[in-house]
Amino acid sequence: MVAEREGGDVKAVVVYESLWGNTAAIARAIAEGIGEGAVALSTSEAAAERMAGADLVVAGAPLLGFSLPTEQMRESIRSQPQGKQPDLSSPSMRSWLEALPAASGRGAAFETRIRWSPGSAVKTILAGLEKAGYGTGGTADRFIVTGRYGPLKDGELQRARAWGEMLGRA
Numbered sequence: 001m002v003a004e005r006e007g008g009d010v011k012a013v014v015v016y017e018s019l020w021g022n023t024a025a026i027a028r029a030i031a032e033g034i035g036e037g038a039v040a041l042s043t044s045e046a047a048a049e050r051m052a053g054a055d056l057v058v059a060g061a062p063l064l065g066f067s068l069p070t071e072q073m074r075e076s077i078r079s080q081p082q083g084k085q086p087d088l089s090s091p092s093m094r095s096w097l098e099a100l101p102a103a104s105g106r107g108a109a110f111e112t113r114i115r116w117s118p119g120s121a122v123k124t125i126l127a128g129l130e131k132a133g134y135g136t137g138g139t140a141d142r143f144i145v146t147g148r149y150g151p152l153k154d155g156e157l158q159r160a161r162a163w164g165e166m167l168g169r170a
């Protein structure tokens with residue numbers, strides 16, 4: 001495992017599940033904050049070979065039905081479309097985590113959600129990253145949307161970029 005790339009850049013992968021684009025936008029802002037060497041990838045783009053040798057993996061998903069989206073929740077959204085059209089073309093974060101090869105980098109998790117909701121997606125993501133061998137130290141953040149399908153609350157993209165900067169420096 002290479003700890004640092006030339007110029008001190010870490011190889012970082014920010015992986016996201018996103019049905020309506022909010023989590024994808026936060027993922028891109030986190031990757032920008034981490035800087036050179038960081039990419040934001042959907043669960044379909046983040047195949048095992050793209051994860052090889054990553055020093056830092058940051059994984060994020062929306063909170064849906066008070067938890068990390070289940071296959072059942074995704075199927076119910078697929079079969080009963082209402083409101084904004086979802087993008088269900090990429091695998092769930094749950095299935096991505098299950099297929100994640102053993103590794104030894106650092107990990108962190110994030111979720112997008114409504115402010116007042118109970119439940120947590122990040123706990124399940126952190127557990128999945130740790131099971132694969134990533135050291136997380138419980139590092140996680142939550143980013144807020146103002147309605148059922150978004151948009152993100154003002155300032156959340158800037159906060160995500162700053163969080164990425166912090167993760168890249170750590």
Ligand SMILES: Cc1cc2nc3c(=O)[nH]c(=O)nc-3n(C[C@H](O)[C@H](O)[C@H](O)COP(=O)(O)O)c2cc1C
Pocket residue numbers: 017018019020021022023024061062063064065066067077112113114115116117118119145147148149150
């Ligand atoms: C069917 C559905 C269920 C949701 N359930 C929750 C929930 O339990 N808690 C919450 O905080 N937000 C909930 N939300 C809001 C989403 O978490 C929020 O819109 C999220 O940013 C979506 O992420 P995405 O745009 O990346 O798919 C729900 C939204 C939908 C459409």
